[in-house]
Amino acid sequence: MKNRQRRYKAIIIGAGKIAAGFDTPQSKKILTHAHALKKHPATDLVGFFDIDRLAAGQAAKKWGCQSFNSFADAIANKPDIAIVCVSSEHHYVVLRQLAKFKLKLVICEKPLTDNLADSERIIKIYKKAGIPILVNYSRRFDFVVRRIRQEIASGRYGKVLAAYGIYNKGVLNSGSHLIDLSRFLFGEVKTAKSFYRSYDYKKNDPSVAGFLEFEKCSQFHLIIGDSRLYKIWELNVLLEKGSLNFVESGIFLEKRGIKDDEIYAGYKILSKVKIFKTKLDRVMLEMIKNAVGYLNRSALLLCDAEEAFKDQKICLALMKNK
Numbered sequence: 001m002k003n004r005q006r007r008y009k010a011i012i013i014g015a016g017k018i019a020a021g022f023d024t025p026q027s028k029k030i031l032t033h034a035h036a037l038k039k040h041p042a043t044d045l046v047g048f049f050d051i052d053r054l055a056a057g058q059a060a061k062k063w064g065c066q067s068f069n070s071f072a073d074a075i076a077n078k079p080d081i082a083i084v085c086v087s088s089e090h091h092y093v094v095l096r097q098l099a100k101f102k103l104k105l106v107i108c109e110k111p112l113t114d115n116l117a118d119s120e121r122i123i124k125i126y127k128k129a130g131i132p133i134l135v136n137y138s139r140r141f142d143f144v145v146r147r148i149r150q151e152i153a154s155g156r157y158g159k160v161l162a163a164y165g166i167y168n169k170g171v172l173n174s175g176s177h178l179i180d181l182s183r184f185l186f187g188e189v190k191t192a193k194s195f196y197r198s199y200d201y202k203k204n205d206p207s208v209a210g211f212l213e214f215e216k217c218s219q220f221h222l223i224i225g226d227s228r229l230y231k232i233w234e235l236n237v238l239l240e241k242g243s244l245n246f247v248e249s250g251i252f253l254e255k256r257g258i259k260d261d262e263i264y265a266g267y268k269i270l271s272k273v274k275i276f277k278t279k280l281d282r283v284m285l286e287m288i289k290n291a292v293g294y295l296n297r298s299a300l301l302l303c304d305a306e307e308a309f310k311d312q313k314i315c316l317a318l319m320k321n322k
Helices: 017-021 033-039 053-063 071-075 088-098 116-129 143-154 171-186 280-295 305-320
Strands: 008-013 043-049 066-068 081-084 105-108 133-135 160-167 189-202 205-214 217-224 233-239 242-247 252-256 258-260 268-270 274-277
Touching (some): 008 033, 008 071, 017 053, 033 280, 043 053, 053 066, 066 071, 081 088, 088 105, 105 280, 160 171, 171 217, 189 217
Parallel strands (some): 008 081
Antiparallel strands (some): 189 205, 205 217, 233 242
């Protein structure tokens, strides 16, 4: 007789788009925390709490679970996992409240908080409480990205020559994803300088252009667009043996090798683009798999609070040193 898989009860704090709104139970793509919890065989979505009761009620009806009238009502269900999906300016208060309860894991949308000192406090509080935090820097959970990381580390593409990232809608909100993915691929940041900024998102979160040096990428250019015109997020990597480009927010990976130049003899050029689809449209489920694996003691967290703190620190440094 097979052992029954342990199940984990989860609540979601916040009932916005990333929590419940980007997809439906019938969608093939898994774009929300609710959908991921519903899909994973070891998690049960108990319900939503939001100060907007109407939003919580609508989310609960959509995903077939409860809506709670208060934070205390949500916690009274004795969840194992709590997922924080409120606006970043409210992360600190919500995380402080959750630390008082006997949770097995807290999952938090990025950034950890919008204040570096608050993030340090949260890390200390959670260490003392013995509660781990998993932060949703989503591209780390894409196994295509993790395979590319292994291939870069193995030397398959040769040395990283340079890279550049293009983003908009705030350095903390969107740019931190570029910083995190680049740290994941190239190691820690050695230097970071900013040159230009644009207030295309929030007043306290400008989009910042700059230059960074990573352990395995000596020249990295951070380029910004304007989210009031259109959304953009790309990471382009130039290597000794070709190039790797994550485009359309990382949904597609473009690979180019090297070939002989057919026009100018004796020269080498980059070959035509080969396009591969990543698993970005299912990383929410992969994140829950990572959470369950951690709780079952079969996996390490792919992005804990300390990793998210490093990203936040770099983003805030870029905001300040202009």
